[in-house]
Amino acid sequence: MPSPNSLHARDIAYHLHPQTNLTRHEAIGPVVMVRGNGVHVYDDAGREYLDAMSGMWSASLGFSDQRLTAAAARQMERLPYYQTFAHRSTEPATELAETLIRLSPVPMSKVLFQSSGSEANDTSIKLAWYWAHATGRPGKRKIISRRRAYHGTTIASASLTGLPHLHSLFNLPLDGFLHLTTPHHYREGLPGESEEAFATRLAEELEALILREGADTIAAFFAEPVMGTGGVLTPPATYFQKVQAVLRRHDILFVADEVICGFGRTGNWWGCQTYGLEPDMITCAKALSASYAPISAILLSESIYQAMKRNADQVGVFGHGFTYGGHPVAAAVALETLRIYEGDNLIEHAANVGGRLQEGLRRLADHPMVGEVRGVGLMAAVEVVRDRETRAAFDPAAKVGAEVQRLAQEEGLIARALGDSLCFAPPLITTESEVDVILARFGRALDRTLEWVDAQGLRPVTPSPEEVQTL
Structure with missing residues (x-):
C-alpha cells in the first residue's frame, strides 16, 4: 500500500478519473x-x-517537441489570452483558420474554434439545428449516428455516441438521436455476405430509417471515417459512397468527425481523403495541436455559412461561443504543428x-x-x-x-x-x-x-x- 502522503494515495483520495473503473482505481491507483x-x-x-x-x-x-513548447512560450509572452467574441480576434486564430481552409479535403468556407473534440461535435449538432431553422425547416431536429461510434461525452455528443457505458445512468441518449448498425463486416456481416453487399444493406437500412422517420425531421448524419474508440473499425468497401448518395437524395447534412482520423492518422491529411468523403462540416481536434494545447475546430461549407448569416441577421447575433474558443496560445501551437507536418x-x-x-x-x-x-x-x-x-x-x-x-x-x-x-x-x-x-x-x-x-x-x-x- 502507498504511504498516506504519497502522490498515489493522494490521487486515489482526491482525483476522479474519466473512463475508469472507480472501484478498481481505489485498489490499484494510477x-x-x-x-x-x-x-x-x-x-x-x-x-x-x-x-x-x-x-x-x-x-x-x-x-x-521543442518547436511546440517554444511556440507556446512566445505566444504566452506576447498575448497569453484574448477572446474572439463580438468582432475581436487574434493573429494566431486568424492564421489558423486560414490554414485549415487551405488544407481542407473539400471546399469549406469558415472555421469555428472550441477546446475539445466533444465540444466540436456538440457544436456541430447545434449548427445543424441552426441551419435547419435558417433554411425554413425547423422540424429537422433528429441526428443519425452508428452503434459503437464515439463522438464525445457532453450531453449531446454522448447522445450521438453509440456506446452503452456512456449512456447508462446518465439518462442518455436524448430523444431524437438515432443509431444504425455498426459498419463492421467481421462482426455484423451475414454468412457469405461480401463487403460490398454488406455496405448496400447498411445504406438501405439508412434509407429505410429516413423514410420511416421522415426526411423533414432529420438534420444530419455523423460519422468517423474510421471508428476509433469503437475498435478501429474501417468502413466496408463502397460504404461511404452508398451512404453519401442516400444523404444527398434526402438533403441531410453529413458531418465528418475527424477528431481522431485527421492530420495524418490514416496516411492522408484527412480520413475524408482516404475514404472519399465529401462532408458539409468537418470536426477536428487531437492532432490539430499534437495535444500540446487544447483546441478543436469545425470547418463548415459556404452554403451552411450563408444560411447562418441570414439567421444571425434576423436574431441580431450568432448566439454561440466558448471563452477559450480560438485561444491564442493553443492556436499558435496548432499553427506550428501544421507547419511541422508540412515541412517535415x-x-x-x-x-x-x-x-x-x-x-x-x-x-x-x-x-x-x-x-x-x-x-x-x-x-x-x-x-x-x-x-x-x-x-x-x-x-x-x-x-x-x-x-x-x-x-x-x-x-x-x-x-x-x-x-x-x-x-x-x-x-x-x-x-x-x-x-x-x-x-x-x-x-x-x-x-x-x-x-x-x-x-x-x-x-x-x-x-x-x-x-x-x-x-
Missing part, C-alpha cells in the same frame, strides 16, 4: 507519468514505455511507417487468439477471440483484452484495450525501428496472455490428431 521523450513516456518509478496510443490517439509529435513531410512518413505497422500486425493473424487484424495508416486494432473458427468472443467478464493491455504494459508498451480489441495509434514521428519494437513487445504480451487464458480454461481445447483418432 500509473503516474512524469516526463516524455520522443515516442516514450516515463513513470515516477523510472520505467520507460513506448506509447503506441499517442496518449489518447493525439500526441502525434510525441512528448518532447510527416503525412507521407506516417503512410510509409503505417504500412510497416499494418504488415507486422497482420503477421499475427495466425496466432491462436487473433480473430481479426484491421486498420489503416498509423491506426490499427487486433481483436482477440475465444475461438478463431467460429469467431466466438471471450466472456466479457474474463477481461481478456484488459489482460493483454496489462501484460503489454509490463513489456514496456502502451496499447489500449477497447473490449477485446487492442488498439494502436503511435505518434506520426514513430520510426521503422520503433514500429519493430511495438510489434515485438506486443507479440510477447499476446503469447503471455495465451498462456494465461489456457491456464484459466477460457479457450476451447483442440484435440491432437492422436486424440481425434481415438474419439
Whole structure:
C-alpha cells in the first residue's frame, strides 16, 4: 500500500478519473507519468514505455517537441489570452483558420474554434439545428449516428455516441438521436455476405430509417471515417459512397468527425481523403495541436455559412461561443504543428511507417487468439477471440483484452484495450525501428496472455490428431 502522503494515495483520495473503473482505481491507483521523450513516456518509478496510443490517439509529435513548447512560450509572452467574441480576434486564430481552409479535403468556407473534440461535435449538432431553422425547416431536429461510434461525452455528443457505458445512468441518449448498425463486416456481416453487399444493406437500412422517420425531421448524419474508440473499425468497401448518395437524395447534412482520423492518422491529411468523403462540416481536434494545447475546430461549407448569416441577421447575433474558443496560445501551437507536418513531410512518413505497422500486425493473424487484424495508416486494432473458427468472443467478464493491455504494459508498451480489441495509434514521428519494437513487445504480451487464458480454461481445447483418432 502507498504511504498516506504519497502522490498515489493522494490521487486515489482526491482525483476522479474519466473512463475508469472507480472501484478498481481505489485498489490499484494510477500509473503516474512524469516526463516524455520522443515516442516514450516515463513513470515516477523510472520505467520507460513506448506509447503506441499517442496518449489518447493525439500526441502525434510525441512528448518532447521543442518547436511546440517554444511556440507556446512566445505566444504566452506576447498575448497569453484574448477572446474572439463580438468582432475581436487574434493573429494566431486568424492564421489558423486560414490554414485549415487551405488544407481542407473539400471546399469549406469558415472555421469555428472550441477546446475539445466533444465540444466540436456538440457544436456541430447545434449548427445543424441552426441551419435547419435558417433554411425554413425547423422540424429537422433528429441526428443519425452508428452503434459503437464515439463522438464525445457532453450531453449531446454522448447522445450521438453509440456506446452503452456512456449512456447508462446518465439518462442518455436524448430523444431524437438515432443509431444504425455498426459498419463492421467481421462482426455484423451475414454468412457469405461480401463487403460490398454488406455496405448496400447498411445504406438501405439508412434509407429505410429516413423514410420511416421522415426526411423533414432529420438534420444530419455523423460519422468517423474510421471508428476509433469503437475498435478501429474501417468502413466496408463502397460504404461511404452508398451512404453519401442516400444523404444527398434526402438533403441531410453529413458531418465528418475527424477528431481522431485527421492530420495524418490514416496516411492522408484527412480520413475524408482516404475514404472519399465529401462532408458539409468537418470536426477536428487531437492532432490539430499534437495535444500540446487544447483546441478543436469545425470547418463548415459556404452554403451552411450563408444560411447562418441570414439567421444571425434576423436574431441580431450568432448566439454561440466558448471563452477559450480560438485561444491564442493553443492556436499558435496548432499553427506550428501544421507547419511541422508540412515541412517535415510527416503525412507521407506516417503512410510509409503505417504500412510497416499494418504488415507486422497482420503477421499475427495466425496466432491462436487473433480473430481479426484491421486498420489503416498509423491506426490499427487486433481483436482477440475465444475461438478463431467460429469467431466466438471471450466472456466479457474474463477481461481478456484488459489482460493483454496489462501484460503489454509490463513489456514496456502502451496499447489500449477497447473490449477485446487492442488498439494502436503511435505518434506520426514513430520510426521503422520503433514500429519493430511495438510489434515485438506486443507479440510477447499476446503469447503471455495465451498462456494465461489456457491456464484459466477460457479457450476451447483442440484435440491432437492422436486424440481425434481415438474419439
